[in-house]
Amino acid sequence: MRIQRTLAATLALLAGTASAAFSPAGQAQTLVWEDNFDGPSIDSGKWTYDVGNGCQIGLCGWGNNELQYYTSRPQNARIENGNLVIEAHREAFEGSAFTSARLKTEGRMHFKYGTLEARMKIPQVGNGLWPAYWMLGTIGVWPGRGEIDIMEAGNAGAIADGVANRRLGAAVHWDYNGSQADYGHDYNSTTDLQNDFHTYRMTWDAQFIRITIDNQPYFEFAISDIEGASLHEFHQQYYLLLNLAVGGLYTGVNSPQGVTAPLPGKLEVDYIRLYQNPGDELYVGSSSATPAGKFGVFTERSDVVGRLNYGQDSELYLWNNLTPTSAAPVEGSEVMSFRAAAGNWYGLGVITDYRNMGNYAGGSLKFQMQTTTQSTFKIGINTSFGDSWVDFVAGGNNYGLVRDGAWHQVTIPFSAFYDLDLGAVKQMFMVVSDPPAADVNFAIDDVYYQSP
The missing domain is CATH 2.60.120.200 (Jelly Rolls)
Known part of the structure; x- marks a missing residue:
């Protein structure tokens, strides 16, 4: 074409x-x-x-x-x-x-x-x-x-x-x-x-x-x-x-x-x-559908039906304006912990092979997050329909996130994402933000998909 x-x-x-x-x-x-x-x-x-x-x-x-x-x-x-x-x-x-x-x-x-x-x-x-x-x-x-x-x-x-x-x-x-x-x-x-x-x-x-x-x-x-x-x-x-x-x-x-x-x-x-x-x-x-249950995107929990293997079938990409920082994981030994400088957009994405996550329709994306930022950011998934985002606005629906610097469980129903094709997932987890007014510190851990 x-x-x-x-x-x-x-x-x-x-x-x-x-x-x-x-x-x-x-x-x-x-x-x-x-x-x-x-x-x-x-x-x-x-x-x-x-x-x-x-x-x-x-x-x-x-x-x-x-x-x-x-x-x-x-x-x-x-x-x-x-x-x-x-x-x-x-x-x-x-x-x-x-x-x-x-x-x-x-x-x-x-x-x-x-x-x-x-x-x-x-x-x-x-x-x-x-x-x-x-x-x-x-x-x-x-x-x-x-x-x-x-x-x-x-x-x-x-x-x-x-x-x-x-x-x-x-x-x-x-x-x-x-x-x-x-x-x-x-x-x-x-x-x-x-x-x-x-x-x-x-x-x-x-x-x-x-x-x-x-x-x-x-x-x-x-x-x-x-x-x-x-x-x-x-x-x-x-x-x-x-x-x-x-x-x-x-x-x-x-x-x-x-x-x-x-x-x-x-x-x-x-x-x-x-x-x-x-x-x-x-x-x-x-013929390649991921079985229902919990699928590990970035987690070390043992109760999953499968998980991404970084360096083999997936990679974590830091797109812009993210500096690694130290944080204690909420579970296991690995954690995504970063600082974003004020005045510049930031983002990251977990890129995978195509995944048929159709058995997870009606389920949710779950992860733990800690931050104190009051700025708006987005959590996204990329499928055959393109990028789909959910906005996190201070004072709006934060799906369980409290911006107090402590770890909190975040649960986003897949129904909250617009135009999501779970039969063809290409990036299972993304974070992005327009330029924040002040520096942003955040940590994310225990990311997984939960079927209904």
């Missing part, structure tokens, strides 16, 4: 990229994940949503000047006649002129290497619709996380050439020595693609990313020169995304008045199937 083109020619040569015809992998693979969209509704164990216009994550227009507001409403995403339907509408909604949907498997299914096949029917893209079937890496910050665009349609060049509904695009994006790098290739079909379903297949191994439509090749990218072309991003796990954008840089349509494509417009998906070889990587969140 990113459309900038930088360093493309140089890096394509460096990476050994070619757009010549190729043969798909011949070895037999095993079906390891699929969605045939045969149920009454979208399977929340396989898909979640991006909701909003991107501003909530500091990326208004989703980084591409897109015009739609993504929702999770059935009007925009549903199962219909055995197909997933993503439907864009022209309607005023939350300050946007259009609505649509963007689904993703983040926290539900990630994989490295395999053959991914989808049977889809795109809408009549005309001027302004932008269907996309693509992938993002699970590690890092874009472009360093990597991106693989398997199928996109509706670009400005195709509109100008009169082939908007026959031209497909595929692309990859990554970080090359600190700069954004891109390689893309377009393909013109002999028929209008909105009239029927077509099968899109990506084969991905340690050597190549290759993409076909109805067995006709239209993209190839060599990824074996990992060090020389800085292609580490394409050798880690990715998750899937499906969306139908309206307007944006890719389409060259940047105002609601410029959108003349027929609306409502539908992207329809009959099925998606993933096949892999032995040794390929697969993460399925539904």
Whole structure:
């Protein structure tokens, strides 16, 4: 879904990229994940949503000047006649002129290497619709996380050439020595693609990313020169995304008045199937749920069903303006104890692998804290929906915290967090504050999740 083109020619040569015809992998693979969209509704164990216009994550227009507001409403995403339907509408909604949907498997299914096949029917893209079937890496910050665009349609060049509904695009994006790098290739079909379903297949191994439509090749990218072309991003796990954008840089349509494509417009998906070889990587969140009980985030208590192992599957990051201090732990021998200087923001976060904490829905985050500060701070959790925060304001609801310098048990119901996806937790505990007026001293210990 990113459309900038930088360093493309140089890096394509460096990476050994070619757009010549190729043969798909011949070895037999095993079906390891699929969605045939045969149920009454979208399977929340396989898909979640991006909701909003991107501003909530500091990326208004989703980084591409897109015009739609993504929702999770059935009007925009549903199962219909055995197909997933993503439907864009022209309607005023939350300050946007259009609505649509963007689904993703983040926290539900990630994989490295395999053959991914989808049977889809795109809408009549005309001027302004932008269907996309693509992938993002699970590690890092874009472009360093990597991106693989398997199928996109509706670009400005195709509109100008009169082939908007026959031209497909595929692309990859990554970080090359600190700069954004891109390689893309377009393909013109002999028929209008909105009239029927077509099968899109990506084969991905340690050597190549290759993409076909109805067995006709239209993209190839060599990824074996990992060090020389800085292609580490394409050798880690990715998750899937499906969306139908309206307007944006890719389409060259940047105002609601410029959108003349027929609306409502539908992207329809009959099925998606993933096949892999032995040794390929697969993460399925539904089979990796953390058992109910107490889960230790930063604690040495013994009555937990599991715990984070710092230096192995998790790390404590001090983001800004925190100096370690001495404090007696409330339990065990470790404690988070810091001083933040006045006049500068401070923050920390416990970063982990993806964790399926779905069994803890309806439960709470518990920790011990001691402080005397009267300034406001926030406690947060990061999931597939982004950051979610609870404010601690002097005189407000402090969930058991007393600001008297003694240890106090703090209990925050998970229901107090906004837009929390416990099925895909990435940072299990965060603290942040705007610049305080006076120095702040605080200590935190015995942090754990409690199921209902």
